Amino acid sequence: MPKLSLQKKNFFVLFTLLLTFALLLVGCGEKTSNSSSSQENDKAEESNTESESSSREITHAMGTTTIEGTPTKIVTLYQGATDVAVAMGIKPVGVVESWAEAPVYNYMKNELDGVAIVGQETQPNLEEIAKLKPDLIIASKVRHEEIYDQLSQIAPTVAHETVFDFKGTAEMMGQAMNQEDKVNELLGDWDTRVADFQAKIKEKLGDKWPFHVSVVNFRADHARIYVTGYAGSILSELGFQGPKNLTDDSLEIVKLTDKESITQMNADVIYMFMENDETVKKTYEDWTNHPLWKELDAVKANQVYQVDEINWNLAGGITSANLMLDDIYDKFELEK
Amino acid sequence: MPNYVSVRTKTNRISFQIAKRTAWILLLLSLLLILITVLGLSAGSEFIHPVTVVKELLGYGNGDYDFVLHTLRLPRVLMALLVGAALGVAGLILQGIIRNPLAAPDIIGITSGASMGAIIFIVYFMGSVSIQFLPLAAILGAGIVSFIIYLLSWRKGVTPIRMVLIGIGISALAKAVVTMLLVISNVAATTKAYLWLTGSLYGANMQDVYLLLPWLVILMPLTFILARTVNVKELGDEIAIGLGVKVQVYRLLFLLISVMLAGSAVAFAGGIAFVGLVAPHMSRMLVGRSFAGLIPVTAIIGGIIVIVADMVARTAFLPKDLPTGVFTAAIGAPFFIYLLFRTRNQ
Numbered sequence: 297m298p299k300l301s302l303q304k305k306n307f308f309v310l311f312t313l314l315l316t317f318a319l320l321l322v323g324c325g326e327k328t329s330n331s332s333s334s335q336e337n338d339k340a341e342e343s344n345t346e347s348e349s350s351s352r353e354i355t356h357a358m359g360t361t362t363i364e365g366t367p368t369k370i371v372t373l374y375q376g377a378t379d380v381a382v383a384m385g386i387k388p389v390g391v392v393e394s395w396a397e398a399p400v401y402n403y404m405k406n407e408l409d410g411v412a413i414v415g416q417e418t419q420p421n422l423e424e425i426a427k428l429k430p431d432l433i434i435a436s437k438v439r440h441e442e443i444y445d446q447l448s449q450i451a452p453t454v455a456h457e458t459v460f461d462f463k464g465t466a467e468m469m470g471q472a473m474n475q476e477d478k479v480n481e482l483l484g485d486w487d488t489r490v491a492d493f494q495a496k497i498k499e500k501l502g503d504k505w506p507f508h509v510s511v512v513n514f515r516a517d518h519a520r521i522y523v524t525g526y527a528g529s530i531l532s533e534l535g536f537q538g539p540k541n542l543t544d545d546s547l548e549i550v551k552l553t554d555k556e557s558i559t560q561m562n563a564d565v566i567y568m569f570m571e572n573d574e575t576v577k578k579t580y581e582d583w584t585n586h587p588l589w590k591e592l593d594a595v596k597a598n599q600v601y602q603v604d605e606i607n608w609n610l611a612g613g614i615t616s617a618n619l620m621l622d623d624i625y626d627k628f629e630l631e632k
Numbered sequence: 633m634p635n636y637v638s639v640r641t642k643t644n645r646i647s648f649q650i651a652k653r654t655a656w657i658l659l660l661l662s663l664l665l666i667l668i669t670v671l672g673l674s675a676g677s678e679f680i681h682p683v684t685v686v687k688e689l690l691g692y693g694n695g696d697y698d699f700v701l702h703t704l705r706l707p708r709v710l711m712a713l714l715v716g717a718a719l720g721v722a723g724l725i726l727q728g729i730i731r732n733p734l735a736a737p738d739i740i741g742i743t744s745g746a747s748m749g750a751i752i753f754i755v756y757f758m759g760s761v762s763i764q765f766l767p768l769a770a771i772l773g774a775g776i777v778s779f780i781i782y783l784l785s786w787r788k789g790v791t792p793i794r795m796v797l798i799g800i801g802i803s804a805l806a807k808a809v810v811t812m813l814l815v816i817s818n819v820a821a822t823t824k825a826y827l828w829l830t831g832s833l834y835g836a837n838m839q840d841v842y843l844l845l846p847w848l849v850i851l852m853p854l855t856f857i858l859a860r861t862v863n864v865k866e867l868g869d870e871i872a873i874g875l876g877v878k879v880q881v882y883r884l885l886f887l888l889i890s891v892m893l894a895g896s897a898v899a900f901a902g903g904i905a906f907v908g909l910v911a912p913h914m915s916r917m918l919v920g921r922s923f924a925g926l927i928p929v930t931a932i933i934g935g936i937i938v939i940v941a942d943m944v945a946r947t948a949f950l951p952k953d954l955p956t957g958v959f960t961a962a963i964g965a966p967f968f969i970y971l972l973f974r975t976r977n978q
Contacts, residue, residue: 419955427678443834458820
């Protein structure tokens with residue numbers, strides 16, 4: 297019994313504490329809020345009437361959205377969209393935190409100086425987004441399907457199907473932001489570069505082109521081959537072919553947990569990236585010291601390159617795609 | 633002066649005793665719950681004064697916080713309350729009928745079944761089927777797995793220990809399926825799946841509240857009506873049968889209620905851990921073992937735990953909005969260890 301009454305006492309102490317806390321809060325008086333918001337509303341209305349009031353209907357992964365005029369305050373909810381906005385010369389009012397080099401990738405650090413971070417790409421903070429009073433939100437269906445309705449209540453929201461298709465992202469954003477010319481220019485430049493690369497690589501390699509390529513990633517407890525997705529789609533656009541012995545090429549990523557499957561990585565050239573981490577390095581050393589690794593064509597031909605994880609995988613935008621292409625030019629010693 | 637108040641219907645169909653102490657604690661807990669609910673609505677990216685919150689809720693506000701309060705925070709806090717209450721009572725029932733203090737929805741297959749259903753949906757159907765059907769997949773998984781466990785445990789009736797052992801076995805199997813799906817799925821699905829498995833109230837809306845509420849409104853009173861048999865069952869199957877309790881019928885009935893409560897909660901909130909295990913223990917420490925008193929106390933304590941955990945998840949690492957499940961475990965795990973430590977010395 298004494299034990300019981302002791303707990304009872306604790307319980308009341310806790311309760312009293314909470315009650316005091318609550319009373320304190322109430323006592324501190326309620327001021328703040330109001331007033332400031334109405335001014336901002338007025339401003340927003342002004343800018344709307346100034347710009348030509350062209351109303352456009354945009355069809356995207358989550359339906360059709362009507363957008364008036366040219367949005368100026370945009371929030372981007374995935375890395376690729378942030379990259380594309382910056383490439384278009386627009387600084388978003390809010391972005392989600394980057395996967396590495398947080399809060400934003402170094403290659404955009406200057407352009408995004410002082411930008412509001414609205415949480416993580418997987419669970420962006422809706423209250424933070426609402427506070428920014430954006431006039432356009434760029435989202436992704438795979439990440440934000442369940443919050444699409446709430447996002448739409450904050451501002452018109454367009455969503456892309458994936459997070460890694462930089463061309464699709466750019467086209468959608470061009471329409472939504474009333475800047476299709478700018479986007480066409482960016483994509484045109486990209487096409488020119490792709491054509492230039494293809495001409496130069498054919499000249500250099502002759503009959504040996506097209507090369508098979510593997511994009512390999514080492515993790516703490518396994519290794520991966522990135523087949524389709526962001527890097528994969530860029531490499532195949534450039535004319536590369538996939539890994540030579542891959543048994544199943546329908547998967548975006550092949551996860552290898554056993555060193556015996558190293559042969560699946562076989563290709564003429566291997567690009568690999570990994571986190572800067574001790575256990576990851578250990579995996580890397582284990583795998584690359586395995587006899588099967590030494591049998592790979594790329595290893596024999598001395599065509600294994602370490603590349604930047606951000607440009608090759610985490611960014612998913614048009615600037616990063618160009619940086620990735622720069623890398624490939626450099627590794628093949630081609631002139632840009 | 634009697635310490636108990638007895639409530640009986642004329643036919644004694646429903647009867648329970650509630651200690652006066654329990655009534656007081658219940659009152660205090662209810663006040664605490666209201667307080668924490670208001671605090672939960674105040675806390676966020678922008679702190680809204682509790683008085684303003686109450687005004688807005690009662691309809692006397694000036695509408696400044698309509699969106700943040702009514703569309704974002706209120707559904708989340710209400711979902712936290714419902715999910716916590718459902719998980720707590722589900723755990724209480726399981727611990728009562730299985731007569732094992734470690735019984736919880738996670739252990740006997742409900743959570744792992746729901747996880748399997750949800751992950752199958754995320755990996756194979758997300759994108760082509762609207763994500764609104766995710767809770768349905770989860771609750772189907774919970775139902776099917778629990779049914780299989782019950783079926784396999786049946787040998788001229790179901791004994792608690794058999795059910796626990798088979799439950800652990802089937803849970804392991806379901807978890808293996810989940811792990812396999814995580815390995816073969818693409819990155820976006822894996823990310824979503826991990827979030828779901830941790831348990832999150834992120835993005836909760838009023839529609840979720842209206843879908844979850846009926847389960848509790850129907851099942852909680854039902855538990856109350858059936859309460860008297862649990863007290864007897866705690867004495868053991870033989871004594872209960874001797875006293876005229878249809879042990880197997882009631883066991884199945886309670887199991888069904890527990891599966892529906894936990895299943896519906898998990899369906900909306902994902903694999904929120906430890907609430908179902910810890911809340912019943914906390915309430916037993918407060919009000920003793922009378923089942924009728926334990927039901928509302930456990931429901932409130934479960935609700936409080938999840939509201940607080942979600943409040944921390946939303947605000948502790950601003951601007952990040954983290955999964956609630958991270959913090960229910962953070963509150964639950966130390967308490968669980970403390971419980972084990974305490975019972976060791978008895």
